[in-house]
Amino acid sequence: MLDAIEWCIRNTWTQIQTEVPVWAQQDERYEHQQQQLNTALASNPDALSVSVVESLKEIESQTLDMRYGITSPSLHQAWRFDLPKDNVQEPVQASGNPLASTSKRVKMSVNTEAIISRCQDFNISPYEGPALHEEQERELCPENEREQQVERPRPMQALSHVTHAAIKTFARTGQWGNLKNEAVLPAFCSLKTTSAGKLLRPNEWPEDLLVSKSFAQSVKAPKGETTDAYLKPVNWILSRQTDDGTPLGRWELVIISPAEANELLPTIMMHKMVALHLYSPRTRQGVPSLLITQLNLFAGQLYQNHDEANKTLCEFLGLWHVHLLAQSDGFMKKDDRHYAGLHDRSCPFTVSPMNFVKEWLGIRRRGQSFERTHMGALVVVGRALTGKDFES
Numbered sequence: 001m002l003d004a005i006e007w008c009i010r011n012t013w014t015q016i017q018t019e020v021p022v023w024a025q026q027d028e029r030y031e032h033q034q035q036q037l038n039t040a041l042a043s044n045p046d047a048l049s050v051s052v053v054e055s056l057k058e059i060e061s062q063t064l065d066m067r068y069g070i071t072s073p074s075l076h077q078a079w080r081f082d083l084p085k086d087n088v089q090e091p092v093q094a095s096g097n098p099l100a101s102t103s104k105r106v107k108m109s110v111n112t113e114a115i116i117s118r119c120q121d122f123n124i125s126p127y128e129g130p131a132l133h134e135e136q137e138r139e140l141c142p143e144n145e146r147e148q149q150v151e152r153p154r155p156m157q158a159l160s161h162v163t164h165a166a167i168k169t170f171a172r173t174g175q176w177g178n179l180k181n182e183a184v185l186p187a188f189c190s191l192k193t194t195s196a197g198k199l200l201r202p203n204e205w206p207e208d209l210l211v212s213k214s215f216a217q218s219v220k221a222p223k224g225e226t227t228d229a230y231l232k233p234v235n236w237i238l239s240r241q242t243d244d245g246t247p248l249g250r251w252e253l254v255i256i257s258p259a260e261a262n263e264l265l266p267t268i269m270m271h272k273m274v275a276l277h278l279y280s281p282r283t284r285q286g287v288p289s290l291l292i293t294q295l296n297l298f299a300g301q302l303y304q305n306h307d308e309a310n311k312t313l314c315e316f317l318g319l320w321h322v323h324l325l326a327q328s329d330g331f332m333k334k335d336d337r338h339y340a341g342l343h344d345r346s347c348p349f350t351v352s353p354m355n356f357v358k359e360w361l362g363i364r365r366r367g368q369s370f371e372r373t374h375m376g377a378l379v380v381v382g383r384a385l386t387g388k389d390f391e392s
Contacts, residue, residue, distance in 0.1 A: 020124050024115050029058075031109050153229035156219035161259035167212055167238075170254070171264045174240050174273035183212060184254060187298045190216035195226045196363055199356035204349050208252075209294045215257040228363045234299035236261035237277040238268075251291055255279075255298075290316060290346055297357065300364025302373035310374065310385050317357070318347040319378065329354040329382050354379055 033056050040052040166183035170176055176183075186207035191197055218230040236256050244250040256264070261276060268276050279299065289312045296313075304310040313319075318337065320326045325336040331352035332340070358379045361370060370376045377383045 016122060017124055020119060020122060024119060027111055027115050031112055154225065156221055156225070156227075156230065158219055159217055161257065162214055163260045163263050164213065167254070167256070167260065168264065168267065170240075171238065171267045171274055172271050174242075184210040185213060185216065187211045187255060187294070191360065193221060193227045194231070194360070194363055195228050196356055196359035197226075199359055201349070201351060201353070201356075204351075204353070206290075206294060206348060209255075209291060209298065210253065211255040212257065212260060214260055215255055231363070232257055234279050234295075237279050237295075238264075238274050239277060240274045253291060253295060297360075300361055302361070302365075302370050302375045304374050304385070304390070307385070307387060307390055310390075312346070314378070314384075315346045317353060317378075318349050319354075319384075327352060330378070330384070 036052060036055050040048055164179070164183035166177055166179035169179075170183075186202070186205070187209040188200065188205040189202045189207070190211050191200055192202070215232055218232055219227060221227050221230075234255055236258060238252075238254040238256055240252045241249045242252070265276065268274060279295075289309065293309070293313050293316050304313065314330075318332055318334075319330040320332045320337075320340075325340055326332050329352055331349075331354060334347075334350055337347070357375075361375055361379065371380045374385060374389060377385055377389070
């Protein structure tokens with residue numbers, strides 16, 4: 001306790017010695033500006049001349065003599081309290097220090113006398129400290145300059161828009177035929193060419209959400225280059241529901257490019273075998289929530305509509321933040337989930353996918369921060385969402 005009290009006293013004393021000179025200098029500047037203003041208003045109360053306004057400004061650039069020259073001894077001594085205040089004479093040489101510009105500036109007002117008396121109590125000179133701080137601030141000023149440079153992506157050869165025959169068949173008949181694998185691929189497998197691809201474990205991600213190859217391939221990337229800056233946004237989705245004996249049936253979702261959507265629209269309207277959706281985070285009832293969870297992850301959705309959607313997402317990613325067996329990012333290994341008796345059917349991951357999800361959402365956001373969103377809390381902060389997060 002004694003050490004803590006001693007530390008507080010020492011730091012308080014250090015702060016007083018640092019701040020009191022600045023306080024005295026602020027008073028001196030105020031008195032000078034007030035005197036200039038009163039003089040100007042006495043001669044012309046209706047308007048201020050340009051010269052008066054200029055006299056109220058602080059000096060921006062100073063000569064070497066003003067910055068490092070010898071200060072008037074009489075003024076210096078007066079502020080160090082070695083001479084009576086009445087003995088202060090006109091300075092012989094102008095100094096860059098605001099305290100030493102004119103003899104009028106050291107004419108003591110009631111406030112100034114009170115401040116000097118307080119400085120005497122602490123044996124502090126209000127002359128040296130502020131000038132030193134101002135000098136250091138001016139010398140460090142160039143180091144704080146910042147220049148923003150926009151780093152644009154490297155130019156790459158654009159690929160032409162081609163709608164595969166299998167997708168045309170799917171839009172016309174609702175069936176894929178024998179060329180499905182040539183026309184589409186699993187959505188998350190298409191991310192191998194991104195910077196997040198190095199964190200991707202494609203064998204563990206579900207393959208029921210599909211993308212067309214025209215959507216997945218925008219440019220011809222050189223070997224070793226990533227395609228983060230050339231990803232198409234998720235806007236157009238083909239869907240078809242088939243009967244597999246379950247109440248909701250089996251859904252097929254295929255993300256397509258805008259060019260494909262434009263080309264297929266007449267066929268879709270004519271045959272009505274598939275539906276074309278303009279994607280938005282809020283979806284209608286009936287689509288399996290797990291498939292929507294994958295779609296939201298792939299599209300980069302940052303907010304959950306309600307707590308049930310968040311629960312489905314956490315079960316899919318294997319997140320159990322509040323459990324003792326969870327890792328630092330909230331992920332629980334398969335054996336630990338089985339040991340704890342937790343629902344395991346919807347989580348396909350054996351290794352935490354959180355690094356990949358964090359990297360992928362960063363790509364979707366074009367490098368913008370998403371820490372304060374629902375996904376930011378789960379992925380970046382590692383915090384479980386509560387009911388309060390969904391109140392607004």
